[in-house]
Amino acid sequence: MLLGPSGCGKTTLLKLVNRLYEPTRGRITVDGTDIHALPAPALRRRIGYVIQQSGLFPHMRISENIGIVPTLLKWDKARIATRVDELLDLVGLPPADYRRRYPAQLSGGEQQRVGLARALAADPSTLLMDEPFGAVDAITRTRLQDELRQIHTRFRQTVLFVTHDIEEAVRLADEIVVMREGRVVQFATPMRIVMEPVDSFVANLVGANDVLRRLSLVSVSEVLTPLAGPVGPVEPRLQRAARLRDALGALLESGADRVVVIDDDARPLGTVDLGVIQRAGTRSGAGWPAEPAVGFSGQQGSV
Amino acid sequence: MLGGRQSRRLGSPASRAAFEFGIGVSCLTLDYLSEHWPQVLQLTLDHLELASIAVGLALLTAVPLGILTSRFRTLTLPVLGLLGALYTVPSLAFLAFLIPSQGLGRRPAIVMLATYAQIFLVRNIVAGLRGVDAPTLEAARGVGMTDWQVFYQVRWPLALPVVLAGIRTAFVTTLSLATVSAWINAGGLGSLLFTGISRDNPPQILAGAIAIVALTLLAATALRLVERETAVARAARAARRG
Numbered sequence: 001m002l003l004g005p006s007g008c009g010k011t012t013l014l015k016l017v018n019r020l021y022e023p024t025r026g027r028i029t030v031d032g033t034d035i036h037a038l039p040a041p042a043l044r045r046r047i048g049y050v051i052q053q054s055g056l057f058p059h060m061r062i063s064e065n066i067g068i069v070p071t072l073l074k075w076d077k078a079r080i081a082t083r084v085d086e087l088l089d090l091v092g093l094p095p096a097d098y099r100r101r102y103p104a105q106l107s108g109g110e111q112q113r114v115g116l117a118r119a120l121a122a123d124p125s126t127l128l129m130d131e132p133f134g135a136v137d138a139i140t141r142t143r144l145q146d147e148l149r150q151i152h153t154r155f156r157q158t159v160l161f162v163t164h165d166i167e168e169a170v171r172l173a174d175e176i177v178v179m180r181e182g183r184v185v186q187f188a189t190p191m192r193i194v195m196e197p198v199d200s201f202v203a204n205l206v207g208a209n210d211v212l213r214r215l216s217l218v219s220v221s222e223v224l225t226p227l228a229g230p231v232g233p234v235e236p237r238l239q240r241a242a243r244l245r246d247a248l249g250a251l252l253e254s255g256a257d258r259v260v261v262i263d264d265d266a267r268p269l270g271t272v273d274l275g276v277i278q279r280a281g282t283r284s285g286a287g288w289p290a291e292p293a294v295g296f297s298g299q300q301g302s303v
Numbered sequence: 304m305l306g307g308r309q310s311r312r313l314g315s316p317a318s319r320a321a322f323e324f325g326i327g328v329s330c331l332t333l334d335y336l337s338e339h340w341p342q343v344l345q346l347t348l349d350h351l352e353l354a355s356i357a358v359g360l361a362l363l364t365a366v367p368l369g370i371l372t373s374r375f376r377t378l379t380l381p382v383l384g385l386l387g388a389l390y391t392v393p394s395l396a397f398l399a400f401l402i403p404s405q406g407l408g409r410r411p412a413i414v415m416l417a418t419y420a421q422i423f424l425v426r427n428i429v430a431g432l433r434g435v436d437a438p439t440l441e442a443a444r445g446v447g448m449t450d451w452q453v454f455y456q457v458r459w460p461l462a463l464p465v466v467l468a469g470i471r472t473a474f475v476t477t478l479s480l481a482t483v484s485a486w487i488n489a490g491g492l493g494s495l496l497f498t499g500i501s502r503d504n505p506p507q508i509l510a511g512a513i514a515i516v517a518l519t520l521l522a523a524t525a526l527r528l529v530e531r532e533t534a535v536a537r538a539a540r541a542a543r544r545g
């Protein structure tokens with residue numbers, strides 16, 4: 001997940017990976033192989049690319065847009081048609097309705113979904129996504145994020161995802177790269193970024209100085225105390241994706257001492273009490289080992 | 304005051320004479336057309352053939368020239384400037400200039416017409432190719448198209464409406480300019496005009512003019528129908544339908 005203010009070089013970094021820009025120095029590897037080992041078009045066919053503002057081809061039908069990489073790879077027609085329908089289903093657009101349309105007949109959010117489908121078409125092991133959900137309203141964005149998360153859980157691609165939106169970064173990222181003026185200022189897990197920003201720039205960007213904001217960025221499953229003993233029936237329950245802010249709300253509302261974190265099958269996983277929330281809230285007291293910020297000095301950026 | 308109005312209604316002797324002459328010529332023109340229609344039709348087909356050959360050959364040079372010019376910005380001013388300047392050469396002077404090397408007949412006419420058509424063709428090819436949205440082209444490279452694939456799958460189809468509009472303009476202009484080439488025995492509907500003038504036969508002149516206008520309108524309509532079938536036009540229609 002690439003995070004940073006406008007103009008800091010996020011798009012540039014993505015385009016370096018698929019060689020729309022060539023680096024003046026340094027080496028980039030994808031899946032361990034140098035990106036210059038292949039001709040650029042061949043490399044790009046193996047890297048899914050979702051473009052800021054969808055970038056669909058206006059003169060091609062949705063099916064042709066989604067099928068473009070398989071077509072370039074010379075799959076046979078029947079296989080492409082099957083794959084296109086599969087992908088339309090995957091991104092939640094009924095194939096019978098959407099296949100034959102042109103991009104101009106789709107809303108911005110639908111176009112972004114088609115952009116996502118197009119990037120996924122040839123099963124790339126790497127995906128570059130440049131603010132893929134930037135042009136949609138908050139509700140649609142959340143739905144697209146969920147779809148992406150499901151796709152990612154199923155196929156485990158490496159995703160380089162650009163966003164301005166800290167909430168989005170925290171919701172989707174395994175690791176976040178914070179950039180500023182072409183440099184990487186911090187590279188760490190979402191929680192570390194929020195709890196231990198390396199400097200005031202990162203702190204401001206992620207809103208780390210606002211306690212409630214910080215709590216809303218930490219998921220309960222990351223800080224829970226493993227279960228010791230049985231849980232009472234009246235203790236409030238929270239899904240493991242819930243945030244500490246939700247836990248605080250639940251505690252204040254119920255008057256209980258702790259909330260029980262449950263998994264998808266409602267089995268208790270652990271508990272969160274006020275002490276945990278407090279430690280998370282007081283930034284320095286979190287107690288995780290400090291991690292040095294990784295400089296992006298240009299020798300290597302392994303994707 | 305009253306007299307003025309009356310005279311306008313009834314017409315002055317001069318305008319009445321002109322009016323009667325007009326009626327007379329119109330009737331005679333119809334007579335001429337009904338009597339000579341096989342010949343007029345043949346001349347119309349010749350005219351169409353001449354213009355088609357000229358524009359077809361013009362495209363052979365205009366397409367590469369346009370593509371080249373669209374890629375290299377420094378070529379724009381010299382190329383379009385030169386072609387624009389050529390277009391301002393009077394057609395009779397142009398033909399006269401060609402006679403020593405090309406002789407009489409269709410050859411010099413085709414050379415002239417193809418030269419005049421360049422400006423419309425090259426200008427629109429350049430504008431069309433340059434007008435394609437840069438992010439769309441980058442997307443094409445981004446999904447893994449080679450330079451050639453970017454060109455024929457994305458840039459060219461997106462430029463095509465503008466290119467075809469250029470072809471239509473060039474064709475219509477060529478049809479009207481082709482009239483002049485009858486002067487050097489290249490045939491076509493211009494010969495009706497020239498013989499009509501030399502024999503002082505207004506119905507024949509008018510018949511030629513009518514045929515040229517009809518042919519031009521028909522050709523323009525046909526080309527517009529072709530333009531409706533581009534991918535861009537189809538996408539635009541689909542978007543309007545919703």
Ligand SMILES: Nc1ncnc2c1ncn2[C@@H]1O[C@H](COP(=O)(O)OP(=O)(O)OP(=O)(O)O)[C@@H](O)[C@H]1O
Nearest residue numbers: 004005006007008009010011012013052162163164
């Ligand atoms: N083609 C280019 N030539 C020269 N400079 C460029 C070019 N494209 C972008 N830049 C500059 O490079 C810097 C980084 O641009 P980039 O597009 O990577 O920003 P970004 O982080 O993606 O911003 P945003 O969030 O607004 O999309 C900017 O200062 C921009 O002005």
Ligand SMILES: [Mg+2]
Nearest residue numbers: 010011052130
């Ligand atoms: Mg950008």
